[in-house]
Amino acid sequence: MIIQLKKEINNKERTTITSTLTEMGIDVYPVKTQRGIYFICTPKKEFDIRKIGHLKGITDVHRVSGNHKLVSHKWKVDRTVIDCGDGVFIGDGGFAVMAGPCSIEGEEQIEKTVEALLANGVRIMRGGVYKPRTSPYSFRGLGMEGLSLFYKACSENGIKIITEVMEATQIEPMMPYVDIFQVGARNAQNYNLLEALGEIDKPVLLKRGISGTIDELLYSAEYVFKTGNEKLILCERGIRTFEKAYRNTLDLNAIPILKEKSHLPVIVDPSHGIGIRKHVLKMALAGAAVGADGLLIEIHDTPEKAATDGQQTIDFKEFNALMNKLTQLNALLNN
Ligand code: PEP
Ligand code: MN
Numbered sequence: 301m302i303i304q305l306k307k308e309i310n311n312k313e314r315t316t317i318t319s320t321l322t323e324m325g326i327d328v329y330p331v332k333t334q335r336g337i338y339f340i341c342t343p344k345k346e347f348d349i350r351k352i353g354h355l356k357g358i359t360d361v362h363r364v365s366g367n368h369k370l371v372s373h374k375w376k377v378d379r380t381v382i383d384c385g386d387g388v389f390i391g392d393g394g395f396a397v398m399a400g401p402c403s404i405e406g407e408e409q410i411e412k413t414v415e416a417l418l419a420n421g422v423r424i425m426r427g428g429v430y431k432p433r434t435s436p437y438s439f440r441g442l443g444m445e446g447l448s449l450f451y452k453a454c455s456e457n458g459i460k461i462i463t464e465v466m467e468a469t470q471i472e473p474m475m476p477y478v479d480i481f482q483v484g485a486r487n488a489q490n491y492n493l494l495e496a497l498g499e500i501d502k503p504v505l506l507k508r509g510i511s512g513t514i515d516e517l518l519y520s521a522e523y524v525f526k527t528g529n530e531k532l533i534l535c536e537r538g539i540r541t542f543e544k545a546y547r548n549t550l551d552l553n554a555i556p557i558l559k560e561k562s563h564l565p566v567i568v569d570p571s572h573g574i575g576i577r578k579h580v581l582k583m584a585l586a587g588a589a590v591g592a593d594g595l596l597i598e599i600h601d602t603p604e605k606a607a608t609d610g611q612q613t614i615d616f617k618e619f620n621a622l623m624n625k626l627t628q629l630n631a632l633l634n635n
Pocket of ligand 2: 402403572598608609
C-alpha cells in the first residue's frame with residue numbers, strides 16, 4: 301500500500317496517521333522525495349482502506365500488491381517525465397537520443413562528437429570517464445580530468461551529459477558536471493550505490509544487470525526511489541544468455557513489459573545489446589518500434605580507433621543515417 305501525503309502536512313496530522321496505522325498493526329516506511337511524501341505499508345492481512353483514507357494530510361491511498369511499490373504502474377497513472385533542464389526531457393512522448401563514445405578520450409574527440417550531435421539536434425551526450433572493465437589492465441577512463449573536458453564542450457553547446465558513476469564516493473565530485481548519472485550493468489545491484497544516488501536530486505539511469513531479471517531491475521529502481529530520488533530511467537542493454545553469436549541478447553520483450561509494470565521511462569541500448577556494429581542500427585529501430593522512450597548509443601568519429609567498445613560503435617555517417625530512419629519510424633509510430 302502507498303499512502304500519498306500532502307506536501308504541506310503538519311506534524312500533528314503525520315503523527316495521527318502513523319499512530320492509526322500502528323494501532324492497526326501496519327508497519328510504516330516513510331519516504332520523502334523531490335516530488336512527494338509517501339508512507340509505504342506492507343500490511344500482513346486485508347484491512348478496510350476507508351479507515352485511513354479520511355485522515356487529514358492524506359491525498360490518496362493506493363493498494364499496490366507486490367514489492368515494487370513506488371516504481372509500480374499500479375498507483376501512478378501518469379508516466380514519469382524526466383526534466384533534464386533547458387527544454388531536454390525524457391519520457392515526455394518524444395524520443396530522447398543519448399549518443400557518444402563508450403569512453404571519453406580527449407578534447408578533440410569530444411568536440412567532434414558534439415558537432416555530430418548538434419547536426420542531428422541531439423541534446424544528450426554519453427561518454428564514460430570511469431569505465432568498468434573485465435580486465436584490470438584495460439583502459440579504465442580519464443576520470444575527473446576527462447569529465448571536466450566533457451563538461452566544458454557540452455556546456456558551451458547546450459548539451460546534457462550522461463556518464464557512469466561506479467561508486468558512492470564519486471558522486472559528490474561528479475555532481476557539478478553531470479546531468480544524468482548512469483549505473484552500469486555491473487553495478488545494477490550495488491545497493492549502497494543505489495541508496496547514495498537516492499539522496500541526490502539528479503536523474504539516474506539504471507541499466508539492467510548482466511544476468512538481471514526484470515524484477516531485479518525494478519527492485520534496484522525501488523531502492524533509489526525509496527531513498528528519495530524519483531528521477532529514474534530504466535535501460536535495457538541486453539542480458540547474458542547461452543547464445544554466443546553476439547555479445548548480449550537484447551531483450552526487446554523487456555521494453556513493453558517494463559512500461560506496463562512501471563511508470564518510469566524505458567530506454568534501449570542496442571550497442572551493448574548486440575555488440576556488433578553493423579547490426580546496431582536495426583536493433584535501435586527495433587527498440588523504438590516496441591515503445592522505448594529513447595536510445596543510448598555509442599558513436600565515434602573513427603570507431604576502429606576507439607579506446608573501448610569499438611566493435612559495437614557506429615561512425616557519424618551511420619549515426620546520421622540512423623537519425624534519419626528514426627525520424628521516419630517515429631513519425632509512422634505516432635500516426
Ligand atoms: C557503457 O555504457 O559503456 C557500459 C559500460 O555499459 P554496461 O554497463 O551496459 O555494460
Ligand atoms: Mn561501452
